[in-house]
Amino acid sequence: MLYDYEDRLAAPVRLKAASLQRDGRLSHVIFSKQFDRDLLDHVCDLATKVRELARLPEGREFLGSLINNRRAMLYFTQPSTRTFLSFMAASQMLGLDCNEIRDPSLSSEYKGESTYDSIRMFSSYFDLIIMRSPKARLAEESAYLMNDLRESGMRSVPIINGGSGADEHPTQALLDIYTARRSFDITSSGTPSAFKKLEHLKAKYPGFDEGLDGKTYCFAGDVGRGRTVRSLANLLSLYENVTLVFVSPDDDRYRIQDDLRQRLHEANVTVREETRLDAVIDDVDLLYMTRIQREWDKDTGVAPGEEPDLSGVHLTPELVARMREYTPILHPFPRNEEIPTSIDTDPRAMYFRQARNGIWVRAALIAYLFAKDTDIVRKHSRFFNERHRYNLGG
Ligand code: CP
Numbered sequence: 001m002l003y004d005y006e007d008r009l010a011a012p013v014r015l016k017a018a019s020l021q022r023d024g025r026l027s028h029v030i031f032s033k034q035f036d037r038d039l040l041d042h043v044c045d046l047a048t049k050v051r052e053l054a055r056l057p058e059g060r061e062f063l064g065s066l067i068n069n070r071r072a073m074l075y076f077t078q079p080s081t082r083t084f085l086s087f088m089a090a091s092q093m094l095g096l097d098c099n100e101i102r103d104p105s106l107s108s109e110y111k112g113e114s115t116y117d118s119i120r121m122f123s124s125y126f127d128l129i130i131m132r133s134p135k136a137r138l139a140e141e142s143a144y145l146m147n148d149l150r151e152s153g154m155r156s157v158p159i160i161n162g163g164s165g166a167d168e169h170p171t172q173a174l175l176d177i178y179t180a181r182r183s184f185d186i187t188s189s190g191t192p193s194a195f196k197k198l199e200h201l202k203a204k205y206p207g208f209d210e211g212l213d214g215k216t217y218c219f220a221g222d223v224g225r226g227r228t229v230r231s232l233a234n235l236l237s238l239y240e241n242v243t244l245v246f247v248s249p250d251d252d253r254y255r256i257q258d259d260l261r262q263r264l265h266e267a268n269v270t271v272r273e274e275t276r277l278d279a280v281i282d283d284v285d286l287l288y289m290t291r292i293q294r295e296w297d298k299d300t301g302v303a304p305g306e307e308p309d310l311s312g313v314h315l316t317p318e319l320v321a322r323m324r325e326y327t328p329i330l331h332p333f334p335r336n337e338e339i340p341t342s343i344d345t346d347p348r349a350m351y352f353r354q355a356r357n358g359i360w361v362r363a364a365l366i367a368y369l370f371a372k373d374t375d376i377v378r379k380h381s382r383f384f385n386e387r388h389r390y391n392l393g394g
Pocket residue numbers: 079080081082083084163172332333334
């Protein structure tokens with residue numbers, strides 16, 4: 001029956017993930033557990049190819065013709081700067097026309113139309129729906145709605161979750177992984193200085209190597225209600241021998257939730273929980289800062305003055321001085337007081353680059369959903385191999 005999703009929402013994640021793909025490819029992007037390492041590698045490699053092609057006029061022309069004559073609807077009923085704009089930029093880069101609804105009171109929802117009817121309408125007019133909602137499972141329900149429509153022989157389009165309640169933000173986690181990969185890919189340039197840098201880091205920090213395996217990742221702030229933390233922790237659990245350290249104020253609101261703790265335990269991830277960054281800062285390989293998500297306190301009536309001491313999850317120049325010299329500082333943004341702007345000029349501050357990576361990763365994901373990834377790989381290979389041969393005089 002249309003609009004009845006209870007059983008599917010309650011199904012094991014493995015079954016849900018299977019229902020969100022078709023012919024071995026994702027048909028919707030709803031939660032991080034849909035990704036395995038092969039798919040992560042594929043999307044990240046594709047993002048790099050998009051980034052490299054976008055640097056050149058011919059590459060931009062190629063990308064702009066890839067998915068033209070198609071349309072994307074950005075249905076963002078919760079505030080957003082980065083996710084909204086980078087999805088729009090990524091869509092436009094690939095030739096998609098975009099339209100948006102950001103305020104449901106300006107749509108017919110104001111007149112009592114159900115959100116499901118609205119989403120079904122979008123699928124009549126558009127070829128892709130990218131959505132953000134304060135409601136935790138709305139994107140997932142929308143994907144099941146599209147599946148039901150397809151099974152009834154009706155028009156159906158891919159759904160991408162751009163953030164759902166305090167639950168999941170899978171595309172943020174993808175760009176976080178991409179940023180981490182770039183940070184730990186020391187020798188990709190192939191230059192002698194890059195290899196020298198790797199040698200130096202290995203000598204100074206025994207056990208250090210390139211890649212995401214075997215590393216200690218530290219999440220600090222409101223790790224209980226930050227959906228980016230949940231999605232990224234799930235993706236990091238795909239890597240070998242990782243330790244996840246969660247630093248949050250000493251209050252149940254901010255601690256990681258039981259379901260995530262349980263999932264990480266089942267994935268054999270070493271989990272540590274602390275209340276102060278200074279207890280762990282010297283030994284982390286990547287630091288992921290988050291803000292206190294005060295918007296969720298509105299319902300509980302907690303005023304800022306009633307907050308516990310938050311100083312333990314604030315980054316300071318003194319703490320940064322103690323960090324390893326390679327440790328990237330990430331933050332999904334927006335930030336509040338947890339990272340002072342004086343830290344922005346530190347070479348380890350990656351958060352603005354991280355946000356820019358959102359364009360490449362989201363373009364790669366959209367291209368994948370439209371089965372245009374092979375075209376990108378072929379074009380990139382032809383283009384860069386030809387240039388390489390030309391430069392070699394071939
Ligand atoms: N990281 C993130 O989701 O930022 P926005 O809320 O600005 O989209």
